[in-house]
Structure formats: structure tokens, C-alpha cells
Amino acid sequence: xxxxxxxxxxxxxxxxxxxxxxxxxxxxxxxxxxxxxxxxxxxxxxxxxxxxxxxxxxxxxxxxxxxxxxxxxxxxxxxxxxxxxxxxxxxxxxxxxxxxxxxxxxxxxxxxxxxxxxxxxxxxxxxxxxxxxxxxxxxxxxxxxxxxxxxxxxxxxxxxxxxxxxxxxxxxxxxxxxxxxxxxxxxxxxxxxxxxxxxxxxxxxxxxxxxxxxxxxxxxxxxxxxxxxxxxxxxxxxxxxxxxxxxxxxxxxxxxxxxxxxxxxxxxxxxxxxxxxxxxxx
Amino acid sequence: xxxxxxxxxxxxxxxxxxxxxxxxxxxxxxxxxxxxxxxxxxxxxxxxxxxxxxxxxxxxxxxxxxxxxxxxxxxxxxxxxxxxxxxxxxxxxxxxxxxxxxxxxxxxxxxxxxxxxxxxxxxxxxxxxxxxxxxxxxxxxxxxxxxxxxxxxxxxxxxxxxxxxxxxxxxxxxxxxxxxxxxxxxxxxxxxxxxxxxxxxxxxxxxxxxxxxxxxxxxxxxxxxxxxxxxxxxxxxxxxxxxxxxxxxxxxxxxxxxxxxxxxxxxxxxxxxxxxxxxxxxxxxxxxxxxxxxxxxxxxxxxxxxxxxxxxxxxxxxxxxxxxxxxxxxxxxxx
Numbered sequence: 001x002x003x004x005x006x007x008x009x010x011x012x013x014x015x016x017x018x019x020x021x022x023x024x025x026x027x028x029x030x031x032x033x034x035x036x037x038x039x040x041x042x043x044x045x046x047x048x049x050x051x052x053x054x055x056x057x058x059x060x061x062x063x064x065x066x067x068x069x070x071x072x073x074x075x076x077x078x079x080x081x082x083x084x085x086x087x088x089x090x091x092x093x094x095x096x097x098x099x100x101x102x103x104x105x106x107x108x109x110x111x112x113x114x115x116x117x118x119x120x121x122x123x124x125x126x127x128x129x130x131x132x133x134x135x136x137x138x139x140x141x142x143x144x145x146x147x148x149x150x151x152x153x154x155x156x157x158x159x160x161x162x163x164x165x166x167x168x169x170x171x172x173x174x175x176x177x178x179x180x181x182x183x184x185x186x187x188x189x190x191x192x193x194x195x196x197x198x199x200x201x202x203x204x205x206x207x208x209x210x211x212x213x214x215x216x217x218x219x220x221x222x223x224x225x226x227x228x229x230x231x232x233x234x235x236x237x238x239x240x241x242x243x244x245x246x247x248x249x250x251x252x253x254x255x256x257x258x259x260x261x262x263x264x265x266x267x268x269x270x271x272x273x274x275x276x277x278x279x280x281x282x
Numbered sequence: 283x284x285x286x287x288x289x290x291x292x293x294x295x296x297x298x299x300x301x302x303x304x305x306x307x308x309x310x311x312x313x314x315x316x317x318x319x320x321x322x323x324x325x326x327x328x329x330x331x332x333x334x335x336x337x338x339x340x341x342x343x344x345x346x347x348x349x350x351x352x353x354x355x356x357x358x359x360x361x362x363x364x365x366x367x368x369x370x371x372x373x374x375x376x377x378x379x380x381x382x383x384x385x386x387x388x389x390x391x392x393x394x395x396x397x398x399x400x401x402x403x404x405x406x407x408x409x410x411x412x413x414x415x416x417x418x419x420x421x422x423x424x425x426x427x428x429x430x431x432x433x434x435x436x437x438x439x440x441x442x443x444x445x446x447x448x449x450x451x452x453x454x455x456x457x458x459x460x461x462x463x464x465x466x467x468x469x470x471x472x473x474x475x476x477x478x479x480x481x482x483x484x485x486x487x488x489x490x491x492x493x494x495x496x497x498x499x500x501x502x503x504x505x506x507x508x509x510x511x512x513x514x515x516x517x518x519x520x521x522x523x524x525x526x527x528x529x530x531x532x533x534x535x536x537x538x539x540x541x542x543x544x545x546x547x548x549x550x551x552x553x554x555x556x557x558x559x560x561x562x563x564x565x566x567x568x569x570x571x572x573x574x575x576x577x578x579x580x581x582x583x584x585x586x587x588x589x590x591x592x593x594x595x596x597x598x599x600x601x602x603x604x605x606x607x608x609x610x611x612x613x614x615x616x617x
Binding site: 119120122123125126127128129130131132134135136138139211212215218219222223224225238242245246249252253256259260263264267268 | 294297298299301302305309310312424425426428429432433435436439440551554555556558559562563570573574577578580585588589592593596597
């Protein structure tokens with residue numbers, strides 16, 4: 001009992017801490033024009049490589065310093081959050097829908113449906129994911145839509161494997177058999193009985209996948225294959241930081257901290273929710 | 283029994299590879315933009331374009347193109363790189379050793395870090411030491427190799443510059459090597475000055491790749507070790523007077539290793555997949571770095587070749603792990 005309460009409290013702390021950071025970053029991204037102290041694209045060579053506020057030579061209004069073109073780092077991070085969150089929500093949702101539907105079908109019906117889906121998953125697992133993402137974006141052309149499609153196309157297998165395994169074990173349970181005897185149709189049973197029981201795992205994975213999507217977007221913009229406009233992205237800022245690392249370490253450090261906190265929060269938020277809603281652990 | 287399993291696995295492996303070939307082919311053919319147009323100078327005549335299309339087999343139907351390409355691949359002919367104008371197989375083979383050496387070094391680091399942590403965590407189970415190991419594992423797991431690479435660049439490339447942060451070997455050095463396996467060859471030739479230089483370049487990318495895997499090894503092995511520690515035969519060994527560490531190393535480890543092995547195999551393929559971006563991050567001249575260049579230059583034959591080689595390595599590792607599991611598992615061996 002005491003242990004269960006401890007687990008629940010730990011889960012709560014995780015949810016609040018991680019959720020707090022995500023909410024803060026999300027609000028900053030949504031209200032970027034109000035939050036950002038400067039224009040994220042404005043270059044000023046008089047202000048190049050200003051250090052963050054606590055160091056000598058800092059300028060007021062440029063809290064985290066500037067990059068080698070004199071652009072305000074904090075403003076760029078805030079605006080970069082827009083791309084990161086759009087990709088996170090859209091790509092993870094798309095991957096979740098595709099993977100869960102295929103996983104439910106394979107796990108519940110078994111037989112041929114399962115064999116075909118499993119074979120496709122095997123083929124997908126033989127691709128190095130980052131290379132696959134880069135290849136897809138190169139083929140589809142850079143742009144926000146391509147990045148989202150590429151991540152969804154690659155990562156649906158993550159959902160498919162988990163949902164398939166859960167649906168398979170659920171479909172053997174008594175309550176499903178009872179529903180069948182009671183005369184419910186297969187689709188009905190799948191949506192009304194099996195899906196709700198698989199949902200906690202799906203939600204935890206969805207949150208985890210959002211963190212992964214943020215990283216993949218950062219990797220794609222790091223190699224300059226994400227969105228093709230001038231809009232700042234976290235990966236793009238990191239690429240600039242990597243180049244000027246010996247002259248201006250802050251251009252690499254701050255986006256790194258931002259990315260780190262965001263990815264960690266997404267995974268902890270998901271784990272926390274799962275621990276809280278998992279009937280076995282509860 | 284084992285042979286049967288091997289043949290079955292071999293068959294699924296071939297089906298998977300065929301599937302990979304189909305997917306790669308389809309993905310690349312839906313690419314907008316004409317690769318031929320990019321190879322020719324502006325103002326090339328239609329006859330020139332047609333001749334080149336025929337040369338690359340692009341004037342035939344898609345299904346025909348696929349089987350021509352596939353039979354070429356099966357004969358070791360991966361085509362010609364568009365951007366580098368060289369044989370794709372030759373290019374891939376020139377870079378593959380660098381990536382293999384990096385991956386294997388990473389695997390060694392992961393084992394060297396993960397195994398002791400699992401043993402220490404088991405010995406100190408229920409104490410603050412174990413809790414500390416759990417926290418470290420959690421952190422290592424939730425941070426992907428890309429971020430680890432950047433953190434390491436900052437820490438040991440800039441803040442306390444003890445390692446090189448770009449390249450495979452210092453360009454000023456004269457290299458006596460005849461193969462592309464620089465690290466291996468430097469050890470065999472007893473040229474330890476070169477070994478040190480190579481390791482100085484490889485250590486950080488390898489560590490970035492190794493940390494998540496080390497965490498998985500330590501976590502999983504610790505879990506299965508802890509499950510075994512209460513079993514009769516382990517208790518018996520303890521009663522016989524062996525120390526806790528001896529009990530873990532001599533009695534429990536052998537049986538705990540099996541479930542870990544399967545997962546390490548799968549995770550090792552993820553590690554190799556991670557070399558693509560980590561090599562880029564550290565400007566390491568391996569296959570992954572070449573793959574990104576190929577994508578940026580829209581060099582389709584080269585991309586095809588590299589993706590296929592990666593897929594082949596992944597599938598082979600899975601096959602080897604599966605066979606090792608079957609050979610080591612007494613239930614399957616005598617079954």
C-alpha cells in the first residue's frame with residue numbers, strides 16, 4: 001500500500017514537472033510575437049556574438065546573447081519552438097493513428113492480417129531510421145509537411161508493435177469472449193472493449209513519440225533538410241552553434257538545454273501518465 | 283532443430299531484404315526532379331538526354347527497371363554514383379570499415395560500462411548506490427545519441443579539450459595502411475602512435491553512441507540478475523562461502539546474460555543506425571556521413587547502395603543474435 005502511494009506520488013511529481021515545462025515552452029511558442037524580445041530574423045553586425053546577460057559585454061534586451069549574424073538567441077529559440085511543437089503534435093498523432101489501427105487489426109484478427117502487418121514491420125525495422133527520414137525528406141522535398149510525413153511514415157511501427165501485442169493478449173481474455181457470445185460484432189468489440197484497455201500504453205507512447213519527433217526535426221534541420229524557409233529551428237540554431245563553438249559557446253548550449261528539457265519532459269510526462277493510469281500499478 | 287531454425291530465419295531474412303529493396307526502389311522513383319537533367323549542362327540536346335536515360339535504364343517500365351536493378355545488385359553491381367562518378371559498391375566499401383570500427387568500439391564501450399554497473403547495482407541492491415545507477419540509466423536512456431554527441435563536444439572538445447571533435451585521423455599523419463580498417467591495422471602493425479590518434483578521434487562519437495546502449499545493458503542485466511539472486515542454487519553458493527561478487531560473477535551472470543543478449547542485438551542495430559547523424563556531427567568519414575552527402579546531392583544510386591548495405595548489416599546482426607540465442611539456450615539446444 002505504502003509503496004503504491006509512493007509510486008503514485010512519484011508519478012504525480014513527474015507529470016507536474018514535465019507538464020509544467022512543456023506548457024511553458026508551448027505557450028512561449030504560441031505567443032512568440034509577444035514573448036520574444038527581438039525580431040528573430042533581424043541581423044545586426046554591430047551586435048554579433050554578444051554573450052548572455054551575466055557576462056561582460058552583454059547588451060540589455062539580448063538575454064541569452066546573439067549568434068554570429070547578431071540575431072537574438074532567445075527570440076530564435078522561442079520562434080523555433082513553433083516548428084518543434086507543430087512537428088511533435090502532427091507527426092506523433094499521424095504515426096499513432098496509422099500504427100494503432102494496423103496494430104489493432106493485426107493483434108485482434110491474427111492470421112493473414114497479422115502476418116502481412118508483421119512482415120511490413122520487419123522490413124521497416126531493417127532501415128536505419130535517421131537515414132530513412134533524411135531520404136524521405138530529400139525525396140518529398142523540404143518543408144514542414146514533408147518533415148511531418150517522413151516522421152509518421154517511419155515511426156508508425158513503434159505504435160504498431162505495442163498495440164499489436166496488447167490487442168493480442170486482450171483478445172484472448174474472458175471479457176472479449178463474453179462480448180462475442182453476447183453477439184457484439186468484431187469491429188464493435190475492437191473499438192469498445194479492446195481499444196480502451198490498450199489506451200494507457202498508446203497515450204504513453206504518444207508522448208514519448210512527440211519527444212522523438214522533436215529530435216528528428218532537430219536532426220533534419222541540423223543537416224539543413226527540414227523546412228526550407230529562414231524561420232529559426234532548434235536544429236538550425238544548433239548547426240550554427242556547432243560552427244562557432246570556439247567563439248560563442250552559448251549559441252550551442254542554450255538550444256541544447258531547450259531540446260534536452262523538452263525531450264526529457266515528453267518522455268517523463270508519458271511515463272508518469274502511464275504509471276498513473278495503469279490499473280495494475282494503481 | 284537448430285539447422286531448421288537457421289533455414290527458416292534465413293528465408294525470412296531474404297524476404298525482408300527483398301522488401302527493403304522494393305521500398306527503396308519505390309521511394310526513390312517517386313522522387314520529383316529528373317536526375318538526368320541534373321547531370322547534364324544546361325542546353326544539352328534531347329538526343330543527349332535520351333542517350334543518358336537509356337544508359338541508366340530509365341527509359342524502361344518501372345517493373346523492368348526494378349528487376350534490372352535487382353539483378354545488378356545481386357551480381358554486386360550497385361550502379362555508378364552520380365555526384366562522384368565512381369562505382370557505388372567501391373565507394374560503399376571504402377567507407378564501411380570506418381563505420382564498422384566506430385560501431386564496434388561503441389559496443390565495447392557500452393559493454394565495459396554496462397556490465398560492471400549491472401554487477402555493482404545487483405551487489406548493492408536496495409541501497410543509494412543502486413538508486414544512483416537507476417537515475418544514471420534513466421538519464422542515459424532518455425537522451426538520444428545526437429544530444430549526447432553535442433554534450434560531449436562541449437565538455438571534452440571545448441571546455442576541457444582532451445579529444446578531437448572532427449575527422450577520423452589527424453591529416454598531418456602519414457598513413458601506412460593498406461586496408462580501410464585503420465584502427466585494427468594500426469594495432470596489428472604495432473603503430474600505437476597511430477592507434478592513439480585514431481582513438482582520440484573516435485572516442486567521443488563512440489561514447490555518444492554507446493551511452494544509451496550501456497544504460498540498456500546495465501538496466502536489463504541488473505533486473506535479471508536480481509531475479510536470480512533469490513534462487514536456491516545461488517543461495518547455495520552463498521552458503522558455501524562465496525562472496526556476493528563471486529556469486530554474481532560465477533553463478534548468476536551466465537544465466538542472466540541470455541535475455542540481455544537478444545535485446546543487445548536489436549539495440550546494436552539502433553546504434554549502427556545512429557552512426558548516420560553522429561558521424562555527421564563529428565565530421566567522421568564513414569558511411570553515414572557519405573549517406574547524408576548523397577542525399578544532399580540527390581545522388582540516388584549511391585543512396586540506394588548505402589541503405590541496402592545498412593539493411594543487410596541489420597538483418598545479419600539479427601540472424602547472428604538469433605542463432606547465438608538458440609545455441610546458448612539449453613531448452614532450445616536439446617529441444
